[in-house]
Amino acid sequence: MADTSTPNGTPGNWALEARGLSKRYFGGWALRDCSFRIPTGRICGLVGPNGAGKSTLLGLATRQVQPTAGELRIFGVPVDDPAVMPRFAFLGQEKPLFKRFTVADTLRMGAELNPGWDAAAAERIVRSGHVPLHAKTGDLSGGQRTRVAFALAFGKRPDLLLLDEPMADLDPLARDEMSTLLMAEAVERGTTVVMSSHLLTELEDMCDYLLVVAEGRVRMAGDTDALVPAHTLVRGVAPDGSPPAGLDLHTVIETRVQGRQFQALIRPKGPLPDDWESAEPSLEEVLLAHLRSPDAPSLYTQGARVEAEGTQAA
Numbered sequence: 001m002a003d004t005s006t007p008n009g010t011p012g013n014w015a016l017e018a019r020g021l022s023k024r025y026f027g028g029w030a031l032r033d034c035s036f037r038i039p040t041g042r043i044c045g046l047v048g049p050n051g052a053g054k055s056t057l058l059g060l061a062t063r064q065v066q067p068t069a070g071e072l073r074i075f076g077v078p079v080d081d082p083a084v085m086p087r088f089a090f091l092g093q094e095k096p097l098f099k100r101f102t103v104a105d106t107l108r109m110g111a112e113l114n115p116g117w118d119a120a121a122a123e124r125i126v127r128s129g130h131v132p133l134h135a136k137t138g139d140l141s142g143g144q145r146t147r148v149a150f151a152l153a154f155g156k157r158p159d160l161l162l163l164d165e166p167m168a169d170l171d172p173l174a175r176d177e178m179s180t181l182l183m184a185e186a187v188e189r190g191t192t193v194v195m196s197s198h199l200l201t202e203l204e205d206m207c208d209y210l211l212v213v214a215e216g217r218v219r220m221a222g223d224t225d226a227l228v229p230a231h232t233l234v235r236g237v238a239p240d241g242s243p244p245a246g247l248d249l250h251t252v253i254e255t256r257v258q259g260r261q262f263q264a265l266i267r268p269k270g271p272l273p274d275d276w277e278s279a280e281p282s283l284e285e286v287l288l289a290h291l292r293s294p295d296a297p298s299l300y301t302q303g304a305r306v307e308a309e310g311t312q313a314a
């Protein structure tokens, strides 16, 4: 496959770069030998089933979790170097706001803790949701707290925004509003966003880059525009109720047989038989097939691949 790197994605210009990254808890491996790159200026969806290792990966990036093996760099700097701290902001499922602080106090605290604080952006986010500045954050609704947490994250003017299902507690209207805001702010400043989400439509609407993990391993990484067209959805007659032998000539992600019909998501390695119907799948169809088939062969666009160089986990 062709190198799909954008001008921003040339080597040395990676927002996040992992080599042989692994994390083992007492219960087993949460992440195992993960190597990938995410170029700067992209909105990257972090996708995977429950327990895939998404939060662990974001925890490693924010130093809340220590790696068992491998390394992770933010803008080329190892994450344990204090120089990376001002360059990223993290917003998780928990919104750690001081309950007794008012919204105004919270924004003031943001200003004092962050030298490059963008007060106008932070206030704009809060005011556009009609969140009262004098209210204590402990008295706000879940959605309002999320908005204040977004304001804190954006006010920091990060180059990299790491989001762990940040909109899970928002109603559809607020979710739509925050997505629009997120896109606008990211485009305006060229912020790289890495966002875990289970909402495939949200990912389809927002993300131009994908990192798919399952069972602690990277399954797909790269440009959405290159990953999706690499797949083909095929349908045809299933002789004897089993998939046709010709499928084995291609990389098969998932096969389903219903009666005398089969349907498969494949990465074609050559011409397809004339008696198969074929179509380009949607992003949702590609993601669902990969999530249902964690053992399917992985796929990286060229810029997304990085060799682990002897950091492989045991």
Ligand SMILES: Nc1ncnc2c1ncn2[C@@H]1O[C@H](COP(=O)(O)OP(=O)(O)OP(=O)(O)O)[C@@H](O)[C@H]1O
Residues within 6 Å of the ligand: 025, 026, 027, 029, 030, 048, 049, 050, 051, 052, 053, 054, 055, 056, 057
């Ligand atoms: N602090 C911890 N101690 C022990 N095991 C953990 C810890 N945190 C995560 N794990 C385990 O590591 C694996 C990956 O968990 P992680 O939370 O990273 O997954 P996830 O993809 O974020 O899942 P979800 O979509 O459900 O939030 C799971 O098996 C989980 O049980």
